[in-house]
Amino acid sequence: MKSLKVPMTVDEFELAEYPFGWKDEYCDGFAYYTPRDHGVLMKISVESRVVENSVEIKPASETTIEKLVKLFYESFVDSVEFCNLSKKRIKERAAENVEDYFEGRRGIPVSELSRIAVTPDNKQNLIGACLVSKYKYGYKNEIIFVSPAFQKRGVGTSLAANLLNELHEIGEKVLWSEHHICNIQSERWHKKFGFEEVTDIMTAKFRRNFYRHEVWRGEQLTITEKINELKSNLSKAETEVERLEAIEKDDFSAAWLRWKYDF
Ligand SMILES: CC(C)(COP(=O)(O)OP(=O)(O)OC[C@H]1O[C@@H](n2cnc3c(N)ncnc32)[C@H](O)[C@@H]1OP(=O)(O)O)[C@@H](O)C(=O)NCCC(=O)NCCS
Known part of the structure; x- marks a missing residue:
């Protein structure tokens, strides 16, 4: 996919x-909308x-790694994660992502828990994968x-x-996961499955700014529909930013969830 x-x-x-979650920019008569590169931590x-x-x-x-790379490419080729990249580059990124996982650059790979899905009639037909890290x-x-x-x-x-x-x-008591902030498909899937967001300060600020803009827009355009819901969402988002800013004062890494990279 390309920026809009x-x-x-x-x-x-x-x-x-x-x-x-998207970045909006304006230049020479055109608005450009591009997905921000930001992961949202999830927990169940x-x-x-x-x-x-x-x-x-x-x-x-x-x-095999080759089959996983091929499936990764097919699954992510049109996704926000690889916006504006050529198909050739997405193929390379698919290989890099799978390699990074197996080489232990994305946590410690846990082969005994990682699973694949195949069709019952053809066990060679790889249709899904879930790679687990510790x-x-x-x-x-x-x-x-x-x-x-x-x-x-x-x-x-x-x-x-x-x-x-x-x-x-x-x-084990908890399973963690993550979705790209603009990957609605993944976000919906996570929430439907039962995952809940663990909000970092960046996500909280993006959300606050989003609702601020939506409320302002609603007022400018006198769109009364949903305005109370938007204001309520803005108020919750502001409270969340204040909570995380208070944490950030004492512990920057905690507010940014820096610990999520430690393994
Ligand atoms: C996200 C993904 C792993 C979900 O797997 P799946 O087998 O399609 O999902 P399931 O059938 O188990 O669950 C279906 C639910 O997932 C969500 N979902 C799946 N595909 C969706 C889509 N295209 N648009 C919106 N929601 C979607 C919905 O909540 C859906 O429930 P619904 O049918 O009642 O709306 C899969 O769609 C995928 O591989 N997407 C591309 C790669 C990707 O984004 N991976 C996640 C990276 S964190």
Whole structure:
């Protein structure tokens, strides 16, 4: 995908709506909207789950790096994570991401918990993967991806539910994950599965600024619909920023969730 480029005047730009998490810029008669590169940490309590696997779940050791890279590329080629990159560069980034995982640059890779999904009729047909890492703060669903042809059919849910059950068996209490701030597909999936956001100060400020703009826009354009909901969201977002700013004064790393990189 590419940044959105929309012709408009400066006045229109100031009053325009833009998606949460995106950077909005104006130049020579065009508004440009680009996804910011920011990860939002997510967390879920580990409890056992009844899973009805629609596909077959197997250890990740039963596939190859080449197949994982190919599936990563297919799953992420149109995603916000790789906005404005050429297909050639996205292929390289797919290889780098999978390599970084196995080389231990994204936490300690945990092969005994990492899983793949294959179709029941053809066990060579890789359609999903969930690669797990270990950090100082616990296990993380490091990268999860499902072939576009099989998305929204419960594959991601099966992979993560199997992981939850495995963690439950070994007595873990929490599973961590992360989604790109602009990846709505991933955010919805995480929330539907039961993950909750662990807000860092950057995300909190993006959210506050977003609602500030939306409330201001609503007032300028006299859009009464949803204005009370927007004001209430703004108030919550401001409170969250104040809470994190108070933490930041004493402990910068805590407010920025810097510990999430430690392993
Ligand atoms: C995010 C992803 C792993 C989810 O796996 P999945 O097998 O498609 O999801 P499931 O079928 O288990 O769950 C479906 C739910 O996920 C969310 N979801 C999945 N695809 C979505 C889409 N295209 N748009 C919006 N929400 C979507 C919805 O909440 C959906 O529930 P709904 O059908 O009731 O709306 C998968 O869509 C994917 O690989 N996406 C591309 C790569 C990516 O973004 N990975 C996550 C990086 S953190």
